Amino acid sequence: MNHRGILAIYRFEMARFRRTLWQSLVTPVITTSLYFVVFGGAIGSRISEVDGVAYAAFIVPGLIMLSIFTESLNNASFGIYLPRFTGTIYEVLSAPVSTVEILLGYVGAAATKSVLIGLVILATANLFVSIGVRHPLWMLVFLALTALAFCLFGFILGIWAKGFEQLNFIPMLVVTPLTFLGGAFYSIDMLPAPWNTLSLFNPIVYLISGFRWTFFGTSDVGVHISVAALLVFLLLCVAVVAWVFRTGYRLKS
Amino acid sequence: MQPVISISQLTKTYASGLQALKQVDLDIRRGEIFALLGPNGAGKTTLIGIVCGIVRATSGSVHVDGHDIVRDYRAARALIGLVPQELHTDMFETVWGTVRFSRGLFGRPPDAARLEEVLRALSLWDKRNDRIMALSGGMKRRVLIAKALAHDPQVLFLDEPTAGVDVELRRDMWALVRRLRERGVTVILTTHYIEEAEEMADRIGVINKGELIVVEEKSVLMRKLGRKQLTLHLLEPMQAIPPSLAAWPLTLNAQGSELEYSFDAHEEHAGVPALLRELDRLGIAFKDLQTRQSSLEDIFVSLVSGRR
Incomplete structure (x- = not known):
């Protein structure tokens, strides 16, 4: 194991994040605050409780997940796309580092940043509404695994993308809509007849529902199913990444 | 090793x-x-x-x-x-x-x-x-x-x-x-x-x-692929190369005032002295002489173009 190689990539990526620390942290804090003003303040005043939880508190897990999805995809895809774009990838490809080590470096750094942002949002939310976390350990596990899964997904996007437009394609067109439809701001039980059933085909529902369970102990779907869905998604991403490195897809000619 | x-x-x-x-x-x-x-x-x-x-x-x-x-x-x-x-x-x-x-x-x-x-x-x-x-x-x-x-x-x-x-x-x-x-x-x-x-x-x-x-x-x-060139600056210009010099691949340049002989570098001992002796016998005098060895560039160009 070339642990120094992993550390070099990890530190390189974290240095990149530090250079843009201001944007990285201010954006989610402002966005979260806006969501609170709109959903928590304006709408929340008309909805008293969902599943026995104050509406403003209810949306917090969904908000964190929304940011984790987009931040993870953006950071991880950009992290590997940038060296491909500038050509500096040659050095990583010619170095004595394995696939797993490259992944640990790039995805590990991106996931670290996502988890940090998730915690910052949680802290920001606490300024607006007091939130108790019923299962703090599970909350962290869920947060970390979701960040990891979406960073892997982002890594795949960064390898697949042929241009900067494609980098934003999947996050904007697929993940954000699925998140909004995935119960980030409501319980899917609140939806009318066909839609609540259809929602069960949306994988994001399981992630948000499971994460919400770690906060309030209530969920739309069974927490075991949520964990299973998360692990399946994680393994799927690992399998695709393994294939990418085995075939050299868009990395090596 | x-x-x-x-x-x-x-x-x-x-x-x-x-x-x-x-x-x-x-x-x-x-x-x-x-x-x-x-x-x-x-x-x-x-x-x-x-x-x-x-x-x-x-x-x-x-x-x-x-x-x-x-x-x-x-x-x-x-x-x-x-x-x-x-x-x-x-x-x-x-x-x-x-x-x-x-x-x-x-x-x-x-x-x-x-x-x-x-x-x-x-x-x-x-x-x-x-x-x-x-x-x-x-x-x-x-x-x-x-x-x-x-x-x-x-x-x-x-x-x-x-x-x-x-x-x-x-x-x-x-x-x-x-x-x-x-x-x-x-x-x-x-x-x-x-x-x-x-x-x-x-x-x-x-x-x-x-x-x-x-x-x-x-x-x-x-040494193997290089060519050498001998240039003789003649005292008096020449109209044509005398037939008795036909054994050497010679060219006449600069309005007949330069005689050029190119040869394989590794055969140098063979041609030059005999050529000079023959010129002497024919009474062709020269005021100066130059030899030039082809550069790697010449070799490279001939190698690559030869394969096309």
């Missing part, structure tokens, strides 16, 4: 169908400076790319110091430093940050003193805290060399190191390559500047259309 790089039956066909390498066999000797010459698109960069792990071979094998580059890639790659042709740099990173990254990436423990040595040797020490994007093209090239040397490789690949580089940097680079050789580092360089190969290389390989046409000691190559 075991070659430091051993390439056997190496073939590369790109997805586009382009056959970039055709069954290339090549051994690189430990500690030598090897120049790989060839026109654009000959397969030089593909060959280097495969040895360094950036391009996948279609078939054939490569061993670096006995380590297979696929099965035992860690050991093989740890020995190699690569300076790519294009100026691929992390624009926002500092010079110091990027060389430290390179050393770590190749699994070497941090060693600030060693990195300082590398940066000083490349006149980059004063720029160590500068961001790479603020550097000139020549300085970026130096940064790429520093990155390649940061992990103390045994084999250094320089892909077109002096393309678009000013004279000063080129001289610095040549000096650096010689110093590396003194330390036992093997250097493989590709170049368009044939004078560079002529100046630096111990051995030369010529590649064209994916085939290695020739691999030879530079001196042997120049």
Whole structure:
């Protein structure tokens, strides 16, 4: 194991994040605050409780997940796309580092940043509404695994993308809509007849529902199913990444 | 002695169908400076790319110091430093940050003193805290060399190191390559500047259309394939070459005032004295004479064009 190689990539990526620390942290804090003003303040005043939880508190897990999805995809895809774009990838490809080590470096750094942002949002939310976390350990596990899964997904996007437009394609067109439809701001039980059933085909529902369970102990779907869905998604991403490195897809000619 | 790089039956066909390498066999000797010459698109960069792990071979094998580059890639790659042709740099990173990254990436423990040595040797020490994007093209090239040397490789690949580089940097680079050789580092360089190969290389390989046409000691190559030219400046111009000189391939230039004789360098003892004796017998006098040996460039051009 070339642990120094992993550390070099990890530190390189974290240095990149530090250079843009201001944007990285201010954006989610402002966005979260806006969501609170709109959903928590304006709408929340008309909805008293969902599943026995104050509406403003209810949306917090969904908000964190929304940011984790987009931040993870953006950071991880950009992290590997940038060296491909500038050509500096040659050095990583010619170095004595394995696939797993490259992944640990790039995805590990991106996931670290996502988890940090998730915690910052949680802290920001606490300024607006007091939130108790019923299962703090599970909350962290869920947060970390979701960040990891979406960073892997982002890594795949960064390898697949042929241009900067494609980098934003999947996050904007697929993940954000699925998140909004995935119960980030409501319980899917609140939806009318066909839609609540259809929602069960949306994988994001399981992630948000499971994460919400770690906060309030209530969920739309069974927490075991949520964990299973998360692990399946994680393994799927690992399998695709393994294939990418085995075939050299868009990395090596 | 075991070659430091051993390439056997190496073939590369790109997805586009382009056959970039055709069954290339090549051994690189430990500690030598090897120049790989060839026109654009000959397969030089593909060959280097495969040895360094950036391009996948279609078939054939490569061993670096006995380590297979696929099965035992860690050991093989740890020995190699690569300076790519294009100026691929992390624009926002500092010079110091990027060389430290390179050393770590190749699994070497941090060693600030060693990195300082590398940066000083490349006149980059004063720029160590500068961001790479603020550097000139020549300085970026130096940064790429520093990155390649940061992990103390045994084999250094320089892909077109002096393309678009000013004279000063080129001289610095040549000096650096010689110093590396003194330390036992093997250097493989590709170049368009044939004078560079002529100046630096111990051995030369010529590649064209994916085939290695020739691999030879530079001196042997120049002796074997080089041509010599003898020019005689005649005292009085001549209208035509006398028939008794027909045994020598002569040409008459400069309105008949120069007689030119070209011959294979390794046959020089044969023709010249006899020619001079014959001229003397015919009473043809000359005021001056010149000999010129063809450069590596002439040899290269004739080799590559001969295969077309």
